[in-house]
Every structure is written in C-alpha cells, then in structure tokens.
Amino acid sequence: MAAKSRVLVVGGTGYLGRRIVKASLERGNPTYILHRPEIGLDIDKLQMLLSFKAQGARLVEGSFSDHGSLVDAVRQVDVVICAMSGVHFRSHNLLLQLKLVDAIKEAGNVTMERTEAIMVLQRFLPSEFGMDPARMGDAMEPGRVSFDEKMTVRKAIEDAGIPHTYVSANCFAGYFVGSLCQMQRLVPPRDRVTLLGGGDVKAVFVDEDDIARYTVRAADDPRTLNKTVYIRPPENILSQRELVILWEGLIGKELEKTSISKEEFLAPMKDLDYAQQVGVGHFYELFYKGCLTNFEIGEGAEEASNLYPDVDYMRMEDYLKRFV
Numbered sequence: 001m002a003a004k005s006r007v008l009v010v011g012g013t014g015y016l017g018r019r020i021v022k023a024s025l026e027r028g029n030p031t032y033i034l035h036r037p038e039i040g041l042d043i044d045k046l047q048m049l050l051s052f053k054a055q056g057a058r059l060v061e062g063s064f065s066d067h068g069s070l071v072d073a074v075r076q077v078d079v080v081i082c083a084m085s086g087v088h089f090r091s092h093n094l095l096l097q098l099k100l101v102d103a104i105k106e107a108g109n110v111t112m113e114r115t116e117a118i119m120v121l122q123r124f125l126p127s128e129f130g131m132d133p134a135r136m137g138d139a140m141e142p143g144r145v146s147f148d149e150k151m152t153v154r155k156a157i158e159d160a161g162i163p164h165t166y167v168s169a170n171c172f173a174g175y176f177v178g179s180l181c182q183m184q185r186l187v188p189p190r191d192r193v194t195l196l197g198g199g200d201v202k203a204v205f206v207d208e209d210d211i212a213r214y215t216v217r218a219a220d221d222p223r224t225l226n227k228t229v230y231i232r233p234p235e236n237i238l239s240q241r242e243l244v245i246l247w248e249g250l251i252g253k254e255l256e257k258t259s260i261s262k263e264e265f266l267a268p269m270k271d272l273d274y275a276q277q278v279g280v281g282h283f284y285e286l287f288y289k290g291c292l293t294n295f296e297i298g299e300g301a302e303e304a305s306n307l308y309p310d311v312d313y314m315r316m317e318d319y320l321k322r323f324v
C-alpha cells in the first residue's frame with residue numbers, strides 16, 4: 001500500500017483550515033500545521049493547535065515574514081493545502097500566498113545534473129474554495145477583487161511549474177444555508193424572508209466538513225493533478241426558494257416572502273463600506289447571475305462527489321435541522 005501523503009495545512013486554525021486538518025488526520029495522513037509566532041496571545045488558536053498535536057498532528061514553526069521558515073516547512077511534506085483567509089470582513093490576506101509560492105519554488109526545486117530542475121513537492125492547493133475565479137472575469141467591482149487575487153496566485157503557481165489542484169467549493173453552508181441566502185445574518189428567520197430576484201436561481205451548497213473531506217481526497221489524487229475540482233453534489237444543487245421550503249417544512253410554518261429586484265439589491269452599494277460592497281457583489285454573482293450553475297463541468301475538470309462517491313455528503317435539509 002502506498003505511503004500516505006505528508007500534508008502541511010497553512011491556515012490550519014481558520015474556519016475552513018481547522019476542518020481540513022481534521023479531515024487530514026481522519027484520513028491517516030501525516031499532518032503538519034504551520035504554527036505562526038504571530039498568533040501571539042491568541043490562546044484559542046494555540047489551544048486548537050495543541051489539540052491537533054494531541055491527535056497526532058505535527059506543529060511546524062513558520063512565519064510569512066520568514067522565507068526560510070516557510071522553505072523548511074514545505075521541505076517536510078508532499079502536499080501543501082492553504083486555507084488562507086479570503087472573506088473581507090475577516091482577516092482577508094490571499095496575496096500572502098505569493099510568499100508561500102516563493103518558498104515552494106525554492107524548497108521544491110532540486111536541480112539535477114544535466115536535467116532541468118524538478119519539483120519535489122507533489123501538490124499545492126491554494127486558498128480558493130468558492131466560485132471558480134477563472135469564470136469570474138466579468139464580476140462586478142469591488143467583489144471581483146477576490147477573484148483577481150486568486151488568479152494572481154494561480155499565475156504565480158503555474159509560472160513556477162508547481163503541481164497544483166484548485167478546489168471550487170461553491171457556497172459554504174454556514175454562510176449561505178444558515179442565512180437562507182440572505183446577507184448580514186447566519187441563522188434562518190422564523191417570520192419572513194427576502195427572496196433575491198425570484199429566488200429561483202440555482203446555486204450549490206456544501207457543508208464545510210464535506211468540503212474538507214473532498215479537498216483532502218483530491219490533494220493527492222493523480223486524477224486531479226493540475227485540474228480544477230468542483231464540489232457540486234447533485235442533491236445540493238438548490239435555489240434559495242427550495243432552501244426556504246426545506247426550512248418551512250422543518251419548522252412547520254410558512255414564511256412571509258418578499259422579493260428584491262437586482263436594481264433594488266444593488267442600489268445601497270454606494271452607502272456601504274468596502275467589505276460590505278464585496279459581499280453584495282458576491283451575492284449578486286451567485287443569486288442573480290447564477291454563476292455556480294451556468295456552466296457544465298467539462299473536460300479537464302472534475303466533480304468531487306463523482307470522484308469520491310463513498311463520501312456521504314450532508315444534504316441541506318439535514319444541515320438545517322441544527323437550527324430548529
């Protein structure tokens with residue numbers, strides 16, 4: 001049996017990162033987590049790292065301010081999965097990944113005599129996990145910043161010849177199902193809901209632990225080398241209105257429904273702060289333009305639930321039960 005891949009998780013105490021660490025440990029991978037000195041007195045992060053260490057993870061000291069420490073960290077593993085922050089009202093720092101790419105280039109390149117440099121690292125998964133940035137070229141400002149930054153990182157990866165896999169995870173259930181696709185909330189309402197447009201645009205919703213499981217599986221799968229993996233489980237392709245109906249069934253009550261046109265939805269943009277404008281832009285792309293489902297997954301890409309049918313992914317009615 002082939003040895004399990006050694007996996008380094010960067011951003012391992014983050015919202016998605018901690019789930020990737022958990023999934024990597026569950027899969028039996030030798031799991032390494034970047035332990036940044038900058039976390040300082042953030043005792044929650046430290047306790048989480050120590051808990052993962054108690055479960056068998058290896059903590060690797062390293063800082064984005066210390067190139068050599070990143071090189072040393074990368075040299076210890078076969079796969080690097082980065083879950084760097086990308087939500088604008090959190091500590092958005094996607095472009096820091098360019099430092100990680102530089103470290104992988106140095107760590108990975110072993111110049112062999114009479115042959116060109118080879119890449120020792122087997123796979124790098126950058127922090128994406130959302131809409132496919134390669135398909136967001138016409139996204140509105142300022143929300144497009146997320147996609148432009150992710151494409152900048154992709155270019156650095158591909159220019160360096162780093163073997164990679166991009167994960168397009170669609171909508172995290174925590175942000176989009178909990179809120180019934182409404183902004184500025186995370187728990188479902190019991191009285192009224194605002195439907196974006198008619199509420200009938202199809203999106204894709206995935207439980208974050210499933211995203212982590214699919215990511216860890218894809219991270220060393222030969223079938224996903226230098227490809228995009230879309231996480232599009234067939235029973236989780238739903239509209240906002242279908243989510244609302246699931247929730248109404250669970251609480252035994254119909255919600256009062258109002259609709260908001262795209263013009264009404266976009267009108268307040270000028271009065272919002274930057275992070276809020278980014279969010280509005282993302283919701284517009286998702287639920288008015290239908291960016292997650294307006295294309296077929298073709299040649300050169302893969303779909304996670306098809307690749308890994310043994311993963312019993314969470315259906316969104318079950319996800320909503322936690323709020324009843």
Ligand code: NDP
Binds near residue numbers: 011015090091096170
């Ligand atoms: P978090 O906001 O939880 O941050 C993740 C980690 O980023 C932190 O734990 C920290 O790592 C690291 N980080 C943040 N700032 C810095 C810094 N200055 N220097 C070094 N490291 C830093 O990230 P999320 O889990 O919310 O997002 C991860 C990815 O998922 C992003 O690409 C985001 O776009 C995407 N996403 C997609 C969603 C969707 O619905 N599709 C929803 C939410 C996110 P450490 O653990 O070392 O402290």
Ligand code: GFR
Binds near residue numbers: 087279
């Ligand atoms: C679905 O794909 C993405 C989602 C993506 O490619 C990049 C970023 C995201 C963000 C969403 C919009 O910015 O992750 C979660 C979500 C953050 C967000 C949720 C922002 C503003 C809100 O009011 C909000 O309410 C639930």
